[in-house]
Amino acid sequence: MNTDPDLVRGTLNTILLETISRAPMYGYQICKTVNAKTSGYFNLREGSLYPALHRLEQEGLLKAYWEQADTGRRRKYYQITDAGRRVLAEKREQWQAFATAIQQVLAPSALPAM
Amino acid sequence: MNTDPDLVRGTLNTILLETISRAPMYGYQICKTVNAKTSGYFNLREGSLYPALHRLEQEGLLKAYWEQADTGRRRKYYQITDAGRRVLAEKREQWQAFATAIQQVLAPSALPAM
DNA sequence: TGAGTATACATCGGCTATCTTGGTATGTCA
DNA sequence: TGACATACCAAGATAGCCGATGTATACTCA
Numbered sequence A, B: 001m002n003t004d005p006d007l008v009r010g011t012l013n014t015i016l017l018e019t020i021s022r023a024p025m026y027g028y029q030i031c032k033t034v035n036a037k038t039s040g041y042f043n044l045r046e047g048s049l050y051p052a053l054h055r056l057e058q059e060g061l062l063k064a065y066w067e068q069a070d071t072g073r074r075r076k077y078y079q080i081t082d083a084g085r086r087v088l089a090e091k092r093e094q095w096q097a098f099a100t101a102i103q104q105v106l107a108p109s110a111l112p113a114m
Numbered sequence C: 001t002g003a004g005t006a007t008a009c010a011t012c013g014g015c016t017a018t019c020t021t022g023g024t025a026t027g028t029c030a
Numbered sequence D: 001t002g003a004c005a006t007a008c009c010a011a012g013a014t015a016g017c018c019g020a021t022g023t024a025t026a027c028t029c030a
Helices: A012-022 A027-037 A046-058 A082-106 B012-022 B027-037 B046-058 B082-106
Strands: A062-068 A074-080 B062-068 B074-080
Touching (some): A012 A082, A082 B012, B012 B046, B012 B074, B074 B082
Antiparallel strands (some): B062 B074
């Protein structure tokens, strides 16, 4: 099944903050991790990822630092900030509320209001 | 808590199809019903609703007809089509898959992949 | 009878996050 | 040397929701 891009919208930041909150990660790794973790359901691309990371960094929710890998390549690691954790907590709640609301609509038992 | 417009995006069509699938409804009624059904969590406005209804009608997922209410006012009722029911079924599945994927990311037990 | 509110339809511009496409550069392996 | 994975990034296009605004009718209550 295809992922509807419009479903992804609004959750990407949450996904990124959540993923990075576990351990500092670099872009390419985040891409692979998220896609793997959702069994390929998400098809997160770099064209979506990097702008999002930059946005979150600019908002002070992430902090970036460069590191040299054993392979010799430079990697830009992203680390969550305290502000990031606060926002993440909010976004988690927001998601739960949203999912609940949707379920309320999709529930077969829902009575026709009015 | 505020509803993130970006979360609504991509689910509005599903919500509308689902709501209308139970019984033909007119715009104003849909607005009130959805908002009531989600305990005010959604704040569906006419500026979002009517364009969406028109879009769905143009795609052949809804069919509209006018009716005169007892009150004397004209109401434009929307009815789901067979194509609409098929798409709704898809969208329900899509939503479940999506919600599952998100849960997989948000699950505290998720192991750091890679 | 007049004002205010609820009902009922609709359009339009602005916003913005995501997608697609394209680009640069390095390391590995055959 | 060529192919591929790794690793970063930019830019333009897209498309859908939101807020504001407009029109018109019916009801309520002073």
